Amino acid sequence: MDIEFIRESIPLYAEAAVLTLRLALLGILGSGAIGFICCLLRTFRVPVLKQAAEVYIELSRNTPLLVQLFFLYFGLPRIGVVLSSEVCAVVGLSFLGGSYMAEAFRSGMEAVPVSQGEAGLSLGMSRHQVFFYILLPQAAATSIPVFGANIIFLIKETSVFSAVALADLVFVAKDFIGMTYRTDEALLLLVIFYLILILPVSAVCALIERRVRYAQFGNRSIVSGE
Amino acid sequence: MLSSGIGVLFQGNNFLRLLQGLMVSLRIALLSMLLSAVFGLFLGIAMNSKKGWVRAVCRTYLETVRVMPQLVLLFLVYFGAAKHLGMNFSGELSAVIVFTFWGAAEMGDLVRSAFLSIPAHQYEAGCALGMTKMQVFFYIMIPQAVRRLLPPTINLLTRMIKTTSLVVLIGVVEVVKVGKQIIDASRFTEPSAAFWVYGAIFLLYFAVCYPFSRAAALLERKLRDGN
Numbered sequence: 163m164d165i166e167f168i169r170e171s172i173p174l175y176a177e178a179a180v181l182t183l184r185l186a187l188l189g190i191l192g193s194g195a196i197g198f199i200c201c202l203l204r205t206f207r208v209p210v211l212k213q214a215a216e217v218y219i220e221l222s223r224n225t226p227l228l229v230q231l232f233f234l235y236f237g238l239p240r241i242g243v244v245l246s247s248e249v250c251a252v253v254g255l256s257f258l259g260g261s262y263m264a265e266a267f268r269s270g271m272e273a274v275p276v277s278q279g280e281a282g283l284s285l286g287m288s289r290h291q292v293f294f295y296i297l298l299p300q301a302a303a304t305s306i307p308v309f310g311a312n313i314i315f316l317i318k319e320t321s322v323f324s325a326v327a328l329a330d331l332v333f334v335a336k337d338f339i340g341m342t343y344r345t346d347e348a349l350l351l352l353v354i355f356y357l358i359l360i361l362p363v364s365a366v367c368a369l370i371e372r373r374v375r376y377a378q379f380g381n382r383s384i385v386s387g388e
Numbered sequence: 389m390l391s392s393g394i395g396v397l398f399q400g401n402n403f404l405r406l407l408q409g410l411m412v413s414l415r416i417a418l419l420s421m422l423l424s425a426v427f428g429l430f431l432g433i434a435m436n437s438k439k440g441w442v443r444a445v446c447r448t449y450l451e452t453v454r455v456m457p458q459l460v461l462l463f464l465v466y467f468g469a470a471k472h473l474g475m476n477f478s479g480e481l482s483a484v485i486v487f488t489f490w491g492a493a494e495m496g497d498l499v500r501s502a503f504l505s506i507p508a509h510q511y512e513a514g515c516a517l518g519m520t521k522m523q524v525f526f527y528i529m530i531p532q533a534v535r536r537l538l539p540p541t542i543n544l545l546t547r548m549i550k551t552t553s554l555v556v557l558i559g560v561v562e563v564v565k566v567g568k569q570i571i572d573a574s575r576f577t578e579p580s581a582a583f584w585v586y587g588a589i590f591l592l593y594f595a596v597c598y599p600f601s602r603a604a605a606l607l608e609r610k611l612r613d614g615n
Contacts, residue, residue, distance in 0.1 A: 224546065224597035226553035229564065229590050236571075237586040240393070240579060314454075321457035325557060332459055345471050349464055353456070360455050 168347050171338060178334045179355050185248065185328070186320045189255025190313055196256055197263025204264075205271065205293060215264070222261035228322045230254045235326040247328045251320075259316045266308035270301030306374050310367030317360055331355050393580030397588055402570050406585075409563035410592055413552040416483050416560075421545050423484070424491025431492055432499020446496065453493040459554050461486045466558045479560035483552065491548060498540045502533040535611065542604035546597045553593070563589055 200215040202208075222230075231254040234245060245253065274297050282292035324333035331352055338348035397403050435446045453461075466482040469475055477485065506529060514524035556564040567585045574581045 220598060220601070221594060224550075224601055225590055225593045226550040228553040228556070229586065229593055232564065232567075233583075233586040233590050237583040240581070240583040318457040321459040322554065322557070332463065335463065339467055345467050349468050352460055352463065356456060356460055364455060 163350075164344060164347055167342070167344055168351060171334075171347070171351060174334055175331060175351050175355050178329055178331045179359060181328065182317075182320050182323070182330045183359060185251050185255065185323065185330075186317045188252045189259060189320070190316050192252060192256030193259025193263045193312070193316060194309075196260025197265075197267055200260065200264035201267035201271065202293075204268065205297070206289070219261040219264055222257055223265075227254060227258045227319050228325060230257055231322065231326050247323075247326045250326050251323045251328055254326075255316060255319065258319065259312065262312045262315065263309070266305045266312060267301060269308060270303075270305030271297060273304045274300045303374055307367070307371045310363075310371060314360060314364055314367065317363065318356075321356075393578050393584045396570065396574050396578045396581040397584055399574075403588075405566050405570070406563055406588065406592065409561065409566035410596070412480070412560065412562040413555070414549065414596065416480060416487065416555060416562075417545070417549040417552045420484050420487035420491055421548050423488040424495045424544075424548075425541065427488065427492035428495020429499055431496030432503065435496055435500040436503050450493045450497055453490050458486065458490055458551050459557065461490060462554060462558050479555060479558045482558060483555040483560060487548060487551065490551075491544065494544055494547075495541070498537060498544065499533070502536045502540075503529065505536060506532050539604040539608040539611065542600050542607070546600045546604075549597055549600075550593065563592065 200219065203212045203215045231250060234254055235247065235250045238245065278296055278300065279292050282296045283289070287295070320330065321332050323330045324336065335348045335352040339345050342348075397406075431446060431449075434442055435450075437443055437446075462482060465477065465486050466479065469477055469482070510528055510532065511524055514528045515521075519527070552562070553564060556562055567589050571582045571585050
């Protein structure tokens, strides 16, 4: 182990970590937006668009991010759509994450008893009001653990960004291995930086999950509809 | 220009080569899955152990694997092991090692929750009927656990298949790499080849994973309706 080398290369890794984090954040926001739109389309049973959402979800869930990125980055320019690496990465991550978020919304929606929506309607609320004031808050609360798991999953998936020429953590590590042959130091820093990125998120998720479980405790009759 | 690009796919034995590449990916995925299932079963049983320290060790293992991107694990084995253990793993072997290491942890967690979800009275009823612990385990717990395990295990398999796409980054010649070779070979004659080849790989992965996903969803529904 060469401490001096490690100290010198930390700034480069930090820069890469910031890039990873920025793209992951944008991708996660994009995923959330796509997931929410899919949820809206499914709940309101919008014709045609709902089927399109189903097709999208199946396509996105059953293909790897790496192949999606290659298609976006190397394939699309051939038909005239040129995207920069960063845009590719964010679009790809959103494309992948959108379906996972949509499924999270769906499982939350399914957990809300039908009687809740019917009660809202019989009180004279409009369908939009029922959705936003009754279904969505309850569904979101049940889905929070799944959202957390998806966020961690998406941050981990960013590790393939180096394949579309982005200088992320894996890229930097590979560069160091190639240039200096200091495999140990490069890999150690790679592991440490991913831990720094993911452990806090994972801890926060665990905390929130416990909170949500408290909220449901004693409230089971509402959640399970018994 | 565009329509001619699709011809690249069927030129010579290009499509056959893509399929052969896909077989390499699938071979890695299936082999890892098989090993994961075996190790995962033992791990899952250990996770429900009465001894606290056994549970703690398993938990630590699971969390460590979960927190690391699979690509980082691949790098650790592919680059790290070569240096420290003096063993030069081929890309394919590294992939199987890493995916088994990862899959066993995930599988262990599935097995753990499957056993936990079996009501305690099943076990107690078996004991009350005079069955030995082993008999209860093999005739009562395992059959029920396997039924519950099937859908999530199939889902894990599709995740495994999708994750094998990463092995191209450690130099295994699989479907993505073959695709690259085809694109490079026709770079000047068919510039739009990249669009079609990557599109085809995208659909190939979909064609492989979708049936498994459907099967898992159907089994899950059947299981829920049955109970």
